[in-house]
Structure formats: structure tokens, C-alpha cells
Amino acid sequence: MNATLDDDIIIIYLSNIxxxxxxxxxxxxxxxxxxxxxxxxxxxxQPTFRSNPCSFYLITxxxxxxxxxxxxxxxxILATFQLDLSENISIxxxxxxxxxxxxxxxSMISIAFGTVDRFLISSSQIEYxxxx
Numbered sequence: 835m836n837a838t839l840d841d842d843i844i845i846i847y848l849s850n851i852x853x854x855x856x857x858x859x860x861x862x863x864x865x866x867x868x869x870x871x872x873x874x875x876x877x878x879x880q881p882t883f884r885s886n887p888c889s890f891y892l893i894t895x896x897x898x899x900x901x902x903x904x905x906x907x908x909x910x911i912l913a914t915f916q917l918d919l920s921e922n923i924s925i926x927x928x929x930x931x932x933x934x935x936x937x938x939x940x941s942m943i944s945i946a947f948g949t950v951d952r953f954l955i956s957s958s959q960i961e962y963x964x965x966x
Contacts, residue, residue, distance in 0.1 A: 856914055871900045888951045906938075
């Protein structure tokens with residue numbers, strides 16, 4: 835009987851460690867992600883970079899990342915404080931999941947388009963350079 839009590843205490847202790855890690859590590863990730871994406875927007879809106887077609891894709895990725903950060907990880911932090919509305923309202927859960935998948939995909943697609951644009955512009959064949 836004493837062994838199960840000790841096991842229960844260990845399980846509760848480890849659950850609390852996981853909860854606190856999720857809260858505070860995600861907060862740091864959110865803050866760093868927002869700051870980094872705002873700097874990306876500031877840098878790529880400069881006149882020297884604005885004429886570059888690749889900067890459009892990177893700015894788009896930064897905006898999409900900000901929206902994703904505000905929908906997905908932020909709602910997970912709120913859930914650790916029992917402030918998650920998606921547990922009680924199913925439509926919010928479905929919308930949050932859809933937004934999370936959509937914005938994470940849009941970010942990757944935007945970066946992929948920027949990569950393709952860089953490939954086209956740096957190609958030695960003139961036909962590829964004209965596509966950029």
C-alpha cells in the first residue's frame with residue numbers, strides 16, 4: 835500500500851513538472867518567436883529589400899508565423915491555466931486546429947516559394963531567370 839502511495843506522489847510530481855515546463859518554455863518560445871518575426875518584418879520592409887521578390891515571401895511567412903503563434907501555442911498555454919475555451923465549445927476546438935494546420939502550412943509554402951524564387955534568379959539559364 836505504501837508503494838502505490840509513493841508511486842502516486844511521483845506521478846503527480848512529474849505531471850506538475852510537465853505542466854510548468856509547458857507553461858514557461860512555451861512562453862519563452864512565444865516571446866522569442868514574436869520578436870523574431872517582428873524583426874523580420876522590419877528588416878524586409880526596408881527599401882533595399884522591398885525590391886527583391888524573395889522578401890515578399892519572407893514577409894508573408896513572418897505575418898503567417900505571428901498569426902500561428904497567436905493561435906496554436908498561446909491556446910496551449912491558456913489550457914495549462916484552465917482557460918481553454920476549446921474544451922467546452924467544440925467549434926472553437928475545430929477552428930483552432932484548422933487555423934493551426936492552415937497557418938503552419940502557409941508558412942512553409944511561403945518559404946518554399948522564396949526558395950524556388952532564389953533558385954530561379956540564380957540560375958545560369960536565362961529562361962529560368964526570366965521566370966523569377
